[in-house]
Amino acid sequence: MRPSSSPSQVVRFGLFEVDPRTRELRKNGVLIKLQGQPFQILAALLERPGETVTREELRRNLWPADTFVDFDNSVNAAVNRLREALGDSAENPRFIQTLPRRGYRFVAPVRTVDHGVAGVSGKDYRSDGKPFREGRQFPVAAKLRIAGATALAIVLALSLYLWKDRSHKPKAAAIRSIAVLPLENLTGDSSQEYFSDGMTDALITNLAEIKALRVVSRSSTVRYKGTRKSMSQIGRELNVDAVIEGTVVRSGERVRIDAQLIEAASDRHLWAGSYEQDVEDVLALQAEVARAVAREISIQVTPQEDAILTHARPVNKQAYEDYLRGRFFWNKRTEDGALKGIAYFERALKKDPQYAQALSGISDAYALLGFYGTIPPEQAYPKARAAASNALRLDKNLAEAHVSLADTDLWFDWNWAEAEAEFKRAIELNPSYDGAYRQYSNFLVARRRVNEALAASSKALELDPVSSTLETHLGWMFFLNGQQVQSIQQFRRIIEFDPNYARAHRDLAMVLAYQGNSGEAVGEARKAVELSEPTPIMLLALGYAYAKAGQKTELYQVIRRLRHQRVQRYVSPFYVAVLYAAGGDKDPAFTWLETAYRERSPQLAWLQVYPPLDDLRSDPRFEDLVRRVEIGRQDPVN
Helix, strand or coil, rough: CCCCCCEEEEEECCCCCEEEECCCEECCEEECCCCHHEEEHHHHHCCCCCCEEEEEHHHHHHHCCCCCCCHHHHHHHHHHHHHHHHCCCCCCCCCCECCCCCCCCECCEEEEEECCCCCCCCCCCCCCCCCCCCCCCHHHHHHHHHHHHHHHHHHHHHHHHHHHHHCCCCCCCCCCCCEEEECECCCCCCCHHHHHHHHHHHHHHHHCCCCCEEEEHHHHHHHHHHCCCCCCHHHHHHHHEEEEEEEEEEEEEEEEEEEEEECCCCCEEEEEEEEEEHHHHHHHHHHHHHHHHHHHHHCCHHHHHHHHHHHHCCCCCHHHHHHHHHHHCCCCCHHHHHHHHHHHHHHHHCCCCHHHHHHHHHHHHHHHHHCCCCCCCHHHHHHHHHHHHHHHCHHHHHHHHHHHHHHHHHHHHCCCCHHHHHHHHHHHHHCCHHHHHHHHHHHHHHHCCCCHHHHHHHHHHHHHCCCHHHHHHHHHHHHHCCCCHHHHHHHHHHHHCCCCCCCHHHHHHHHHHCCCHHHHHHHHHHHHHHHHHCCCHHHHHHHHHHHHHHHHHHHHHHHHHHHHHHHHCCCCCHHHHHHHHHCCCCCHHHHEEEEEECCCCCHHCCCCCCCCHHHHHHHHHHHHHHHHHHHCCCCCCC
């Protein structure tokens, strides 16, 4: 029930009383000095308790358009003065909750009473703070009759109110998809961003355990960090029914998460909760928030999913810190980030050898480095397999570890049956893990299961809808499937919205060169190198474009450059083979393909569908290589 603005009533919450006639705030009858905009903000919040009052509403109503002030600083200062008067805090709010990037909400119970009705202190107070004088006394029987009649009236009124409230309160639409925005770091220390990012990742991961719920990937939601977009706009862009936002603060050995659920279509607040635990119980804290969200949206949670969310083991707090730092660097998806991530994951394991998530992080990082060619596949993938296997021995339900095992089977051992089984198991465990669908699509296209590969790529993009990486991956799947027109259209669309995304330029160059548009291909390849750096995969696109343009001098300059890099760092021999093949030099192309086979170059998994090798397919040596890759590695690393 909203407090009335009637001058005959006051609004009460906790030990406080607000009198709209005199514009005064009292605590236990004692006047608290609060005037001007702080009082106006309090009045606005009390008018709509439990609802969001946006910063824009405050600006429009309390700061006239012709007032030249720094609004953000002014409203922050006014809210701080209000909190000081109430003895409240942003970190542990009892009355006023900050909604990051949106506004504020009054979270304490509120009621309106007539002047002279007894307050929470057990006394009646006038607006001047003095007790009302007692009126004439009634006989006991009369008091009881009056009390009985009053009680009956209250019950009837309350029943009618509840009936009307339930009858007329709009119901939220069914929520089957959700996005978790980056939790705001309230520590005041920017060096703690990794901690709030880690809390966000954990909440996404826990919610993704619920198969009936589609949860948007972190890489799509992270771009909304600090955004001022409305929830409805974010909901449309991510194609979700609801959005979770909130804050996280760490104080000493305690961690607190304040979260709220917003219906995306209406921008309506549906639920809010506050949760606090010791750092060592932070995994249980994250699971508790996920369970609360599931309850509020009435999503079906299976007994197995509930068990996963309920039984969170304690974790060594220093190990958890290192793990979060490792994931912070891993999420950069760069060579340097993966190497730094491994260092932190290994530090975490020294402090907690039973920490399955840290082992999974090591596996993810080595699998990435093996495919990028940062370190030789024969070094990277066995380490990825060992770490993932150890992680699954500790926790068989880690989807990321199953994907890392599948990656090793796909790219290194060419063990097709085991790879598919692991990909399917990962998707079964976490249907919202976009990385599982993306990697599974690589497997499917290698097996020439075209429609399934495109479906898996599209599913990954559905889970991470504003990801340039997944948009580009879908374009590359079109290329490997022989759909050059769709591939080019896809890459051009990505570049239109993200003109500085080097990989999109690189992949477009490859397709254009293959199609015969060599002039534009050279331009796109040069742009890719300019936007990034001359890594082997970027030089491959440049050399291939030169080859298709008939610029042999430039082609061999690129080949020499790759061979020189190979002395200093690992360079996949597959790239050199492709360039020799593009230049019409079949013998050196097969020589380098044999080297790629010996070194277990992961790209050989695509041997049957990789368009730039088309000119070699009629050669018996190519058929023999395909046969050997098809039967897989004969001495798989366990």
